[in-house]
Amino acid sequence: DAKTTQPTSMDCAEGRAANLPCNHSTISGNEYVYWYRQIHSQGPQYIIHGLKNNETNEMASLIITEDRKSSTLILPHATLRDTAVYYCIVRVANNNAGNMLTFGGGTRLMVKP
Amino acid sequence: NAGVTQTPKFQVLKTGQSMTLQCAQDMNHNSMYWYRQDPGMGLRLIYYSASEGTTDKGEVPNGYNVSRLNKREFSLRLESAAPSQTSVYFCASSEEGFVKKLFFGSGTQLSVL
Numbered sequence: 456d457a458k459t460t461q462p463t464s465m466d467c468a469e470g471r472a473a474n475l476p477c478n479h480s481t482i483s484g485n486e487y488v489y490w491y492r493q494i495h496s497q498g499p500q501y502i503i504h505g506l507k508n509n510e511t512n513e514m515a516s517l518i519i520t521e522d523r524k525s526s527t528l529i530l531p532h533a534t535l536r537d538t539a540v541y542y543c544i545v546r547v548a549n550n551n552a553g554n555m556l557t558f559g560g561g562t563r564l565m566v567k568p
Numbered sequence: 569n570a571g572v573t574q575t576p577k578f579q580v581l582k583t584g585q586s587m588t589l590q591c592a593q594d595m596n597h598n599s600m601y602w603y604r605q606d607p608g609m610g611l612r613l614i615y616y617s618a619s620e621g622t623t624d625k626g627e628v629p630n631g632y633n634v635s636r637l638n639k640r641e642f643s644l645r646l647e648s649a650a651p652s653q654t655s656v657y658f659c660a661s662s663e664e665g666f667v668k669k670l671f672f673g674s675g676t677q678l679s680v681l
Contacts, residue, residue, distance in 0.1 A: 489668065498572075498658045498672025499611070542610070548666040555601065555626060556668050558611035 459543045464563040467537075473530040475562050477543030480524040486547050488519060489556065490528045492539040499542065499558065502528065506548070533566045540564070570594055574659050574673035581649045581680045589644040589676050591659030599662045600642035601626075601670070602634060604655040611658065617642055649680040 460478040467473040479488065490502040503510055503517045505526070510517045516529040530537055542561040572593045581587055593600065598619045603611040613626030617636040631653060633645045642661075646653060656677050660670040 487667065491670075496675070498660070498675055499670070500672070501669050504667060504669070546668060555613045555616060556670060557613075558603075560610055 459545055459559065461541075461543050461560070461562045463560065464565065466565050466567055467530075467533045469535060469566055469568050470532055473533040473537065473564060473566070475528040475530075475541050475543075475564065476525065477527070478525045479543070479545045482523050482545055483547070486545050488517065488523075488526050489542075489544040489546065490515070490517065491542045491544065491556075491558070492537075493542070493561070494536075494539040502541075533564075535566050535568065538564060538566045572659055572661055572671050572673035574657075574676050576676060577674070578677050579679070581646075581678065583650060583680060585649050585680075586645065586647050587649065588646075589657055589659075589678075590641070591643065591673060592641045593659075593661040593671070594640065595661060595663075595671065596639070597661035597671070598639070598664050600636065601660040601662070602632075602642070602644045603658045603660065604628065604653075605658060605675075606655050614644065614657075646678075649678075651680045654678060654680045 489504045491499040493499045505517045519526045540561040540563050542558050544556050575590045601616045602614040605611045612628045615634040617623045620639045623634050635643045656675045658675050659673040662670045
């Protein structure tokens with residue numbers, strides 16, 4: 456499985472876009488990129504996932520480089536409620552329940568007023 | 569829909585005591601998972617269940633047992649609690665398929681003295 460590298464922490468001003476990078480230089484062709492976040496004391500929450508193309512949903516946008524070796528999660532207008540730990544996870548795509556997601560250290564995003 | 573419900577939210581045990589953490593989901597998901605999260609760390613998979621009647625070990629199964637009572641419920645039992653099992657426990661469920669979109673409960677904070 457591809458290993459991911461994320462900055463330990465980041466700050467963002469409220470109302471500005473938060474851009475969270477993730478490096479996954481050893482990613483293989485059949486691996487998805489997932490983003491989850493964990494707000495203090497709560498269970499992780501799914502944000503978005505992608506394979507090759509950029510993706511957007513109501514929560515965020517995911518930009519994957521053409522070589523797929525890195526990606527960026529974009530929160531377009533960060534609010535104080537977006538303060539959380541953000542996990543970037545890479546995992547092979549198969550229909551196997553044991554193909555579990557591994558949550559590493561993540562990036563601690565602090566949104567400041 | 570309530571999603572994934574865990575009980576209790578908090579528990580204090582003495583070393584050697586036993587207890588069962590309960591988890592139920594109302595999303596008709598086949599797969600269910602138990603993770604633990606130690607302070608300042610990512611999540612580690614304890615056990616998972618791909619479907620009713622099946623369970624498998626994850627990354628850190630020692631000291632735990634699980635039961636998939638039916639499609640909705642997946643319980644985690646500590647037979648003889650140890651201080652090393654002090655942690656926050658999260659239950660999760662997911663749909664079948666190639667994409668691992670996990671839905672998490674709010675967690676059980678367990679302290680073993």
